[in-house]
Amino acid sequence: MLQLEFFPRTELRSLLDFQRLGSSLLPLADRRRLAHSLEFYQSPKANDIIRRQHADLVDQILGLRLRYIEEMLIAEAQGFEPEGSVDTWGPGIHSGIQTWVGLDLQTLQTPYSECLRIVQLLRIKPYQHVIDLGAAYGRMGIVIGGLYPKNSFLGYEYVGARVDEGNRVYGELGFSRCQLVQQDLFDPLFELPEADAYFIYDYGQVEHIDRNLRQLEAIARKRPVKVVVRGKFTKQIIADRHPWLDLKYQGRLEEFFSVYTAYIG
Numbered sequence: 711m712l713q714l715e716f717f718p719r720t721e722l723r724s725l726l727d728f729q730r731l732g733s734s735l736l737p738l739a740d741r742r743r744l745a746h747s748l749e750f751y752q753s754p755k756a757n758d759i760i761r762r763q764h765a766d767l768v769d770q771i772l773g774l775r776l777r778y779i780e781e782m783l784i785a786e787a788q789g790f791e792p793e794g795s796v797d798t799w800g801p802g803i804h805s806g807i808q809t810w811v812g813l814d815l816q817t818l819q820t821p822y823s824e825c826l827r828i829v830q831l832l833r834i835k836p837y838q839h840v841i842d843l844g845a846a847y848g849r850m851g852i853v854i855g856g857l858y859p860k861n862s863f864l865g866y867e868y869v870g871a872r873v874d875e876g877n878r879v880y881g882e883l884g885f886s887r888c889q890l891v892q893q894d895l896f897d898p899l900f901e902l903p904e905a906d907a908y909f910i911y912d913y914g915q916v917e918h919i920d921r922n923l924r925q926l927e928a929i930a931r932k933r934p935v936k937v938v939v940r941g942k943f944t945k946q947i948i949a950d951r952h953p954w955l956d957l958k959y960q961g962r963l964e965e966f967f968s969v970y971t972a973y974i975g
């Protein structure tokens with residue numbers, strides 16, 4: 711049971727418990743305490759609807775201003791293309807890059823409970839480094855910063871407003887080893903840094919993902935890597951073009967992500 715200032719005997723067993731905490735912004739000390747507790751990232755039930763609702767409430771409790779930022783992005787995109795949609799708005803305002811402006815926030819991002827399951831499955835050791843390619847607001851970094859404070863996290867994201875908001879919350883929570891960086895992953899000058907584990911959730915077009923996977927292949931020639939892939943799109947690209955990645959885990963209950971490993975050297 712968590713001891714918070716506002717809710718001294720706090721249980722996190724049902725969505726109602728999370729709703730109670732999200733009804734107004736908690737003092738920072740309480741948000742920090744929650745962010746460091748395992749139960750905070752566990753969904754009360756495993757089904758997809760509850761996992762998404764739980765993730766939405768965790769965002770609210772942590773004070774992430776996602777809706778406001780996404781509405782600003784939609785308004786900007788509608789200014790250019792009033793009849794557009796989620797397929798066209800992102801590319802319309804972000805130089806052709808598919809940034810998924812207008813997509814439901816819980817589809818845009820991986821639920822916290824799944825981020826938790828992923829890092830648990832990765833069995834990351836202290837001081838290992840994790841990179842998210844196309845990180846949006848950096849949920850994976852919240853879980854790592856909260857539960858694996860000796861590890862470091864770097865998330866690349868094209869949309870500057872998402873990067874700033876994620877970094878603001880990392881700063882508030884004191885996650886000094888977590889960082890989001892504004893970066894076009896398809897920039898010809900971009901060089902993918904080495905890391906112990908990479909996370910990819912269908913962030914862009916086939917040729918973008920394919921190029922980053924080629925960069926990853928070069929890294930896997932020097933050192934072992936783990937790669938977590940969420941989304942059908944990237945899994946298909948791997949099946950078609952990247953046999954160097956060994957499938958080690960395919961979610962059954964989760965169904966959404968797969969874990970690959972590689973060390974070609």
Ligand SMILES: C[S@@+](CC[C@H](N)C(=O)[O-])C[C@H]1O[C@@H](n2cnc3c(N)ncnc32)[C@H](O)[C@@H]1O
Pocket residue numbers: 807808809810817818819820842843844845846847848849850866867868869872893894895896910911912913914918
């Ligand atoms: C489906 S979301 C996944 C977010 C996060 N990885 C998660 O699972 O919660 C993909 C993100 O990749 C970003 N993205 C797409 N193309 C990109 C590019 N070329 N460079 C950097 N980010 C990109 C999008 O803006 C979006 O926020």
